[in-house]
Amino acid sequence: MSPQVFASPLALAAVREGDDEERSAFTFLYEHHAPRIHRFLRDLLGDGALAWDATQETFARAFRLHREILADRARAVPWLFGIARNVSLEMRKARARCDRVMTARDVEHAVDASPESELLGREAARVIARALAKLSEDRRAMLLLRLDHDLSYEDIATLMGFSLAKVKVEIHRAREVLRETLEEYRRGAR
Amino acid sequence: MTFADDALDREIFALRAAVAPRPRLDWDDVIARASRPRRRERAPWVYAAACAAASFVGLASLHDSKATSAAVLPGESMSYFDGLSCREGVADPAVTTEPPMCVAPMKLVCERDVTSDPPAP
Numbered sequence: 388m389s390p391q392v393f394a395s396p397l398a399l400a401a402v403r404e405g406d407d408e409e410r411s412a413f414t415f416l417y418e419h420h421a422p423r424i425h426r427f428l429r430d431l432l433g434d435g436a437l438a439w440d441a442t443q444e445t446f447a448r449a450f451r452l453h454r455e456i457l458a459d460r461a462r463a464v465p466w467l468f469g470i471a472r473n474v475s476l477e478m479r480k481a482r483a484r485c486d487r488v489m490t491a492r493d494v495e496h497a498v499d500a501s502p503e504s505e506l507l508g509r510e511a512a513r514v515i516a517r518a519l520a521k522l523s524e525d526r527r528a529m530l531l532l533r534l535d536h537d538l539s540y541e542d543i544a545t546l547m548g549f550s551l552a553k554v555k556v557e558i559h560r561a562r563e564v565l566r567e568t569l570e571e572y573r574r575g576a577r
Numbered sequence: 578m579t580f581a582d583d584a585l586d587r588e589i590f591a592l593r594a595a596v597a598p599r600p601r602l603d604w605d606d607v608i609a610r611a612s613r614p615r616r617r618e619r620a621p622w623v624y625a626a627a628c629a630a631a632s633f634v635g636l637a638s639l640h641d642s643k644a645t646s647a648a649v650l651p652g653e654s655m656s657y658f659d660g661l662s663c664r665e666g667v668a669d670p671a672v673t674t675e676p677p678m679c680v681a682p683m684k685l686v687c688e689r690d691v692t693s694d695p696p697a698p
Contacts, residue, residue, distance in 0.1 A: 447608075495598035496598065508597075511589045
């Protein structure tokens with residue numbers, strides 16, 4: 388086999404035994420977690436199309452390391468969020484540098500929901516968007532990882548590269564902002 | 578409020594998550610991206626060497642054009658003339674004082690201040 392074939396991680400993976408099983412396990416990981424990763428990236432990047440691109444890139448990078456990820460499945464989710472955050476930082480930098488304008492593409496679809504939950508969901512999204520806009524990028528990411536994606540403080544500290552104490556304080560402050568925003572919203576709604 | 582008291586906050590996020598738009602899954606695109614050869618990480622010295630080469634080529638071409646062209650571009654002289662002729666990273670000359678004193682090391686060795694030269698005729 389030529390070295391060119393081995394240059395592709397996919398081709399290299401294909402010649403190994405048990406690859407189909409690992410691939411289908413990773414496909415399951417993608418189907419199961421892509422919506423969460425996409426929501427996280429949408430909150431960080433503020434753009435659906437860019438978030439879709441970043442989600443695909445996140446899983447492409449994760450696929451290159453799928454053996455390590457699947458070897459420790461309990462750590463797979465924090466790992467994916469770690470990759471997603473790095474991708475989002477790179478995309479933010481690229482967007483700032485090139486002032487890239489993403490064209491709206493058919494990359495998302497709406498969820499079927501009852502009119503009541505649709506209404507509540509929209510109101511919640513409005514409050515959350517207002518609160519997130521007041522937070523720094525780091526604090527926003529930590530709040531989302533904790534409250535929206537249910538990661539432990541320890542996992543957040545590891546993937547953000549901060550101490551556990553810092554993560555707890557930052558999330559506490561971010562939650563105060565969220566509650567203030569919610570209170571403002573309630574007063575405005577009366 | 579304690580760190581664990583986040584039921585209300587979680588509920589807001591859960592309400593939103595229930596109606597959040599879902600991405601269109603495209604597994605083939607993930608595979609295509611993953612099998613693309615990655616851009617090689619270059620060592621910092623490669624960038625330094627490239628920068629030095631570009632500076633050298635740029636200066637050389639500027640020098641050639643200066644020799645052949647009588648026109649002087651605005652600001653061009655700034656590259657050639659900065660008033661002082663200085664060198665960095667040069668060992669401090671041995672300084673002896675009487676009585677012996679501690680002499681601060683010099684960062685720059687300025688050989689000659691050309692601004693004090695008499696103007697050329």
